[in-house]
Amino acid sequence: MAARADLGLLALGFEGSANKIGVGVVRLDGAILSNPRRTFITPAGQGFLPRETATHHQQHVVELAAAALREAGVTMAQIGLICYTKGPGMGAPLRAAAVAARTLAALWRKPLIPVNHCVAHIEMGRLATGKARPVVLYVSGGNTQVIAYLNQRYHIFGETIDIAVGNMLDRFARLLNLSNDPSPGYNIEQLAKSAPRAAAAGGGGGGGEHGRLVELPYGVFGMDVSFSGILSHIQAIAPALLASGGATAAELCYALQETVFAMLVEVTERALAHCGGDSVLLVGGVGCNERLQQMMRDMCADRGAVLGAMDERYCVDNGAMIAWTGMVDYARSGRAPEWAELYCTQRFRTDEVHVHWRDD
Structure with a gap:
């Protein structure tokens, strides 16, 4: 150019x-x-x-x-x-x-x-990671999209049909009265790392014991995802679980992350298979999450692809x-x-x- x-x-x-x-x-x-x-x-x-x-x-x-x-x-x-x-x-x-x-x-x-x-998130991701033609997972407070480039367009393979994943995490953080500094999603991530089961699953933190994994709805519809039902469900069950000792706040954060990130990895993997791509790029604020990065990195390794991820400076x-x-x-x-x-x-x-x- x-x-x-x-x-x-x-x-x-x-x-x-x-x-x-x-x-x-x-x-x-x-x-x-x-x-x-x-x-x-x-x-x-x-x-x-x-x-x-x-x-x-x-x-x-x-x-x-x-x-x-x-x-x-x-x-x-x-x-x-x-x-x-x-x-x-x-x-x-x-x-x-x-x-x-x-x-x-x-x-x-x-x-x-x-x-x-x-598009700016994507172009910054391509610049910062050096991934020239990746399948893109764009996850933020306002957007959730799986994207691939062809013929001078960024085509959307799948997206949220209701609220964005970042918005869902923010609203759950309000239920737990978590701080907004530096961000609600970051504080959910840190709590999830402290859940006992997180260590066994590779999410970091905890003492290595298998804790309780709260079962949550799984909202994948073809290539699209839905987060409003998951949010409504966890908002409904969380107060009673926390009051009775049925789950800790850390376990709820861990369960929520594991469920929604598995959904995002699933639709991204299908786009990667369809495109025959060799790389995935994570962009948007939620893309800073280390657990999401690890799950996506594991999926990429299984498919012979590589992950392009960034820290909070550019994500x-x-x-x-x-x-x-x-x-x-x-x-x-x-x-x-x-x-x-x-x-x-x-x-x-x-x-x-x-x-x-x-x-x-």
């Missing part, structure tokens, strides 16, 4: 689709020069609402942009391109980040590129993934949309995007 002379080789990206606001600076050769972010953390037992989340983003976006430039050792004059998340996501937070990006682009007369949040929403995706888009097309096209949308599917920067 030839770099355009007017690109300046540097892109500044703004991400704010959910409870994280991030700004990143990326170079056209793939070097990530900076990637600071801030997370809106609510009290234990509470979720985050759009209006309050947008206010958080507005309060931090200016300092983050300055920090991103400072850490990268560059000035706005050296930035060749500004990118922002067009969608999908929560309306008010999306607009908070987009307004900041649009303002800077207007003040500094820079091209402004809208980016699909889901969780961040500005660098927006900068990188906008950069490869613009470097190939050379076109910045008209101002009337530079809006946000809460619904923007992965398979709507023409991935014109890929020729493989």
